Amino acid sequence: MTERQAILAGGCFWCTEAVFAGLEGVSRVESGYIGGQVDNPTYKQVCGGATGHAEAIRVTYDDDVISYDDLLDVFFATHDPTQLNRQGNDIGTQYRSAIFPADEAETVAARAGIERAQPDWGAPIVTTIEPQGQWWPAEDYHQDYWSGEGQRSPYCLAVIPPKLAKLRKGFAARLKTADA
Template structure:
């Protein structure tokens, strides 16, 4: 019997609807769960998080098979699919809940994430400095049911058609080798 080596990654990179839709397509990703992390309120609601008062970030929790996709590869997708140079903002979404932050679940993830940010900044990969924070994961609160699998369940909604869909198509264009067939 083969033992599957599962690991968990937690990324905050703006709207979790976009992130969930992208990471669901990656070969080796078993599950993507939208939720909230990094704040001060226990069991926050979407409405509370949207106020910016709870200090939570909209985030995704990714369960992945490290034999099929590495944490390094997930970091590559993370940095390629959002703007890590804007503080508390992704496009028209503004507030601390839309910040760029990596929540590591073990020491190896911390080292890899910090090195990745360092290299991006040293090699000036982006026109501006990467502001992505690297923080120890604390309690992850699962988002309400209607946020789960949002893009796949609501492709006709205007936000999905105008914002999520173009991001997913861009991901598919540049990361074909990672897409589940």
């Protein structure tokens, strides 16, 4: 087993966390903040848009089961990478589409992932590739949000099920089995 981590931002972290948690080979998805200039930011600060952070997820995965390229393909298929600094009604740089590679190999893979995904979109992909700076875990109540509070949230109920449907449709072979 080769455990690795990938950091991705594709809008609201509750929504991206729910998608990646269902993938075979993924052992943990942590919501947090990256790419800003304030130490230990709070959700309220990040939502205000002045810290420079993105709401992001840190995916811990087994590279022998699912590859970084596979994660990128899921990432591009389950959010709109053509929307600059927004996802749907979530507007601001904190909701930007961004990849935070850990090294040069991941940077190359991120560029290739954008090229692979571009034909699927009718507009240019605006996903940024940013340096992997300090990671700040989000507050505890944001972790594993969809499986708890999110199932009662009108926002989550409107946004997450369509993402999960895209995941099931395009990546059925990559999903965890019910007994996993």
